[in-house]
Amino acid sequence: MTATRLLPSSEAEDLIAMTREVCDERLRPIVDEMEAKAEFPREIFRFLGDQGLLTLPYPEEVGGGGQPYEVYLQALEEIASAWMSVAVGVSVHSLTCNPIFAFGTDEQKSRFLESMLDGSKLGAYCLSEPDAGSDVAAISTRARRDGDDYVVNGVKAWISHAGHADFYTTFARTSDDGPRGLSCFHVPADTPGLEFAKPERKMGLDCDTVGQVIFNDVRVPADHLVGTEGQGMSIALSALDAGRLGIAAAATGLAQAALDQAVAYSKERKAFGKPISEFQGLAFLLAEMEAAVTSARASYLHAARLKDAGKPMSKEASVAKMICTDAAMRVTTDAVQVFGGYGYTKDYPVERYMREAKVTQIFEGTNQIQRLVISRHLLT
Numbered sequence: 001m002t003a004t005r006l007l008p009s010s011e012a013e014d015l016i017a018m019t020r021e022v023c024d025e026r027l028r029p030i031v032d033e034m035e036a037k038a039e040f041p042r043e044i045f046r047f048l049g050d051q052g053l054l055t056l057p058y059p060e061e062v063g064g065g066g067q068p069y070e071v072y073l074q075a076l077e078e079i080a081s082a083w084m085s086v087a088v089g090v091s092v093h094s095l096t097c098n099p100i101f102a103f104g105t106d107e108q109k110s111r112f113l114e115s116m117l118d119g120s121k122l123g124a125y126c127l128s129e130p131d132a133g134s135d136v137a138a139i140s141t142r143a144r145r146d147g148d149d150y151v152v153n154g155v156k157a158w159i160s161h162a163g164h165a166d167f168y169t170t171f172a173r174t175s176d177d178g179p180r181g182l183s184c185f186h187v188p189a190d191t192p193g194l195e196f197a198k199p200e201r202k203m204g205l206d207c208d209t210v211g212q213v214i215f216n217d218v219r220v221p222a223d224h225l226v227g228t229e230g231q232g233m234s235i236a237l238s239a240l241d242a243g244r245l246g247i248a249a250a251a252t253g254l255a256q257a258a259l260d261q262a263v264a265y266s267k268e269r270k271a272f273g274k275p276i277s278e279f280q281g282l283a284f285l286l287a288e289m290e291a292a293v294t295s296a297r298a299s300y301l302h303a304a305r306l307k308d309a310g311k312p313m314s315k316e317a318s319v320a321k322m323i324c325t326d327a328a329m330r331v332t333t334d335a336v337q338v339f340g341g342y343g344y345t346k347d348y349p350v351e352r353y354m355r356e357a358k359v360t361q362i363f364e365g366t367n368q369i370q371r372l373v374i375s376r377h378l379l380t
Contacts, residue, residue: 003256003297005074012071015056019075022051023082031083035352038206040164042122044086045093049119053079054093057242058101062109063117069242070304073249077297080253081260084356085207087253089122091246092160096123096169098239099184103227112167112186124165125243126156126187126213127236133158134369136171136236137179141215143172150174150185150225152218158363162211163196165189170215171232182232186224193218204355241317242307244364248300248317248324251360255293255328258335258353262286265339265348282338289331296324315377322370325360332357 007013026047034041048054056072058064065072072094080087097116100108115121132138141154152172159168168187175181187194197212227235263286266277276282303316332354336343343350361367 003077003293007071007074008068012067012074015065015067015071016074016078018051019053019078022048022053023078027079027082027086032349035085035206038209040161040209041083041086041089041207042164044083045089045122046119048079048086048090054090054119055097055117057094058097058117062101063114068304068308069245070301070308073245073300073304076246077249077253077256080250081257082253083207084250084254084353085205087250088205088208088247089160091243091250092125093123094246095239095243096125096165096167098242099169099226099235100186102238103184103231103235104186107223108186108226116167121166122161122164124159124161124168124213126159126168126170128156128158130155130157130212134365136182136233139171139173139182141170141172143174143183143185143220145174145222146219148222149219150222152185152187152215152220154215156213156215158200158210159213160208160210162199162209162213164209168194168213169226170213171236172215174229174232177230179233180230182236183229184226184232184235185220186226187218187220191218191220203358204352205359240365241314244317244321244370245300245303245307247360247364248296248303248320251324251328251357252293252296252300254353254357254360255289255296255324255331258328258332258350258357259286259289259293261348261350261353262289262335262338269340276338285334285338289334292327292331296320296327299323315374318365318370318373318377321364322367322374325357325367328357328360329354 052065056065056067057069060066076087100112143150143152166189170185170187171182173181174183193216195214199209199211267275269276300320303313303320306313335350336354339350342348
């Protein structure tokens with residue numbers, strides 16, 4: 001079932017229709033097999049880059065799609081409804097491009113940005129560490145200036161695309177001055193000393209390879225410093241709101257997929273001589289699932305429209321991330337219930353949706369952190 005969308009232009013309508021066609025023709029036919037094998041879908045990202053779907057919200061003059069954020073997020077939702085791992089990867093890659101775009105020098109933009117935005121280079125976002133997740137100020141990876149280079153040592157954790165990315169947007173400590181001691185670096189994947197641990201064995205999102213990135217005396221040229229020394233915290237935070245909206249949209253797409261599966265199955269499955277959709281208890285459950293998905297979509301679109309208008313939206317981004325991911329967890333769980341015993345088997349995708357939904361409540365800031373962010377906006 002196609003979600004009803006209100007788009008700002010005929011161009012946007014064509015873009016979403018094209019995205020839906022791409023999902024139907026290239027993603028849905030292979031997602032089950034790829035997820036079962038836990039294969040990293042590098043060629044899919046190249047294809048999406050060729051189609052202009054990797055970096056839609058960036059301006060056309062730098063090689064992006066020039067789309068409003070609300071359109072980009074709806075395209076991302078479409079991708080998530082077909083393949084959640086890929087949607088998360090698209091969101092992550094968009095996040096990795098932001099520091100160079102927003103804070104890079106003209107030389108850095110000329111040198112790096114085109115290949116980032118056309119899909120030929122895939123990025124990873126190295127912020128979290130084993131002991132520094134939501135507490136970004138606790139980052140301990142260090143970058144020491146040594147002549148014309150910085151020498152980076154430390155371990156980053158829970159990094160999507162680890163070992164598969166072409167560059168790593170990396171945050172490291174250049175001084176002990178608390179949050180003001182962090183800096184941002186562009187680190188190419190072929191830099192000597194860059195190592196990767198064995199991928200994490202996760203509950204879901206098996207095609208989203210996640211692992212530790214180890215910096216062992218990695219020498220990064222000084223001209224790969226993004227922004228200025230000590231600007232890393234503001235660079236990281238500037239992109240996190242956008243990243244949270246990406247996860248909100250992806251979670252909504254996942255919930256929509258689960259709802260669609262549940263509705264279709266309820267019309268086919270019979271009990272006591274009639275389709276189970278004719279039982280009021282189940283029909284009302286489906287109605288509640290639809291309300292949750294529709295509410296989730298409205299929350300992320302509201303935040304996106306504030307962003308497009310240049311208005312503050314940090315609180316609204318946290319609201320959307322919390323609402324959309326909680327909705328995804330609830331709707332996917334209910335979808336398993338609609339399928340009954342079959343929902344607990346791998347013969348149907350709803351069990352995978354449920355496993356994939358859980359992590360959306362954790363990454364890009366746990367939903368407990370979102371509640372903290374929201375309450376601080378209300379009370380200060």
